[in-house]
Amino acid sequence: KAGVTQTPRYLIKTRGQQVTLSCSPISGHRSVSWYQQTPGQGLQFLFEYFSETQRNKGNFPGRFSGRQFSNSRSEMNVSTLELGDSALYLCASSFGQYEKLFFGSGTQLSVL
Amino acid sequence: SQKIEQNSEALNIQEGKTATLTCNYTNYSPAYLQWYRQDPGRGPVFLLLIRENEKEKRKERLKVTFDTTLKQSLFHITASQPADSATYLCALFTGTASKLTFGTGTRLQVTL
Numbered sequence: 001k002a003g004v005t006q007t008p009r010y011l012i013k014t015r016g017q018q019v020t021l022s023c024s025p026i027s028g029h030r031s032v033s034w035y036q037q038t039p040g041q042g043l044q045f046l047f048e049y050f051s052e053t054q055r056n057k058g059n060f061p062g063r064f065s066g067r068q069f070s071n072s073r074s075e076m077n078v079s080t081l082e083l084g085d086s087a088l089y090l091c092a093s094s095f096g097q098y099e100k101l102f103f104g105s106g107t108q109l110s111v112l
Numbered sequence: 113s114q115k116i117e118q119n120s121e122a123l124n125i126q127e128g129k130t131a132t133l134t135c136n137y138t139n140y141s142p143a144y145l146q147w148y149r150q151d152p153g154r155g156p157v158f159l160l161l162i163r164e165n166e167k168e169k170r171k172e173r174l175k176v177t178f179d180t181t182l183k184q185s186l187f188h189i190t191a192s193q194p195a196d197s198a199t200y201l202c203a204l205f206t207g208t209a210s211k212l213t214f215g216t217g218t219r220l221q222v223t224l
Contacts, residue, residue, distance in 0.1 A: 004155070033212070042216035043156075043201070056211050090155050100146065101212065103155025 001026060006091050006104035014112050018079040021107045025072050025093030031055075032074040033101065034066060037088040046089075049074055078109075086111045114139040116215040118202060124221045131192045133218045135185040135202035140213075142204040145178055145185050150199045150217065159200075160187075192222045 005024040013019050025032050034046040045058035049068035066076040072093075078085055088108050092101035117136045125131050135145070144163045148156035162169045162178045162185070169176045175188040189196050201217040 035214075043214040045211050045213065048211065058211070092155070100158040100161060101148075101156075102158070105153070105155050108153075 004091060004093050004102050004104035006089075006107050008107060009105065010108045010110075012110045012112065013081050015081055015083060017081050018077065019081060019109060020075055020077050021089055021091075021109075023074045023076075023091030023093075023104060025074070025091075026102055029093035029095050029102070030072055031094045031096065032068055032072065033092045033094075034074070034076050035090045035092065036060075037090055037106070038086075043090070046076065081111045083111050085109065114213075116140070116202065116204060116213060118200075118215040118218045120216060120218070122219040122221055124223065125192055127193060127222055127224050129192055131189040131196070131220055131222070133187040133200050133220065135187070135215055137183050137204060140183070140204050140206055142180075143207050144205050145176075146203045146205070146212070147174075147176055147185075147187050148201045148203060148214075150201060156201055189220075192220075194222050194224060196220060197222050 007022045031050045033048040035043045037043045046060055047054055047066050048056045052068045063079045068074045088106045090103050090106045092103045094101050115138045146161045147159045149159055150156040160169050160176045162176050173190045177186045199217040199219045201214050203212045203214045205212050
């Protein structure tokens with residue numbers, strides 16, 4: 001069974017640009033969660049989707065958004081990038097809500 | 113305020129010894145607690161889940177305890193090996209918040 005796939009693996013952007021990150025969950029998993037990881041803050045919850053509906057959202061500004069498609073694949077978008085958005089963005093899937101999470105390898109975003 | 117505290121300092125132990133990592137929390141009533149392992153540049157990998165009504169869980173060389181009175185979980189690795197060197201994260205799930213919240217992790221270094 002293929003694991004969680006995140007693309008791209010690395011991304012370099014400049015301030016003010018926008019970025020879209022992609023996540024393909026494990027086949028059969030309907031829940032997809034997104035986390036931001038930085039050395040100082042650890043893993044911070046961004047949002048969770050289940051069957052195309054956002055079920056929960058973390059404390060991030062509206063510049064961070066996401067969506068889930070009918071095949072459970074998910075995307076997250078960050079608009080008007082700031083230097084502080086530089087982080088590892090992790091996607092995780094699970095069969096049900098917050099059962100054990102299966103993480104992808106993440107997208108390392110650098111904002112210059 | 114709600115806090116999940118893991119020792120931010122690295123834990124250095126000798127091969128063959130038992131490593132014990134601590135996860136303390138305040139102002140949470142978790143339904144369950146999970147432990148993950150994370151290697152550099154990779155997403156976390158699920159290790160164990162323990163529910164609020166369970167005192168202890170074991171899996172091979174791993175053991176987790178959960179004391180809801182002390183608001184603490186201990187994670188033990190017996191007969192540790194250099195391959196166990198990684199960062200270990202605890203995560204709490206609360207029904208009210210309906211999300212998984214991670215601690216910042218403790219780095220374990222096992223030396224020969």
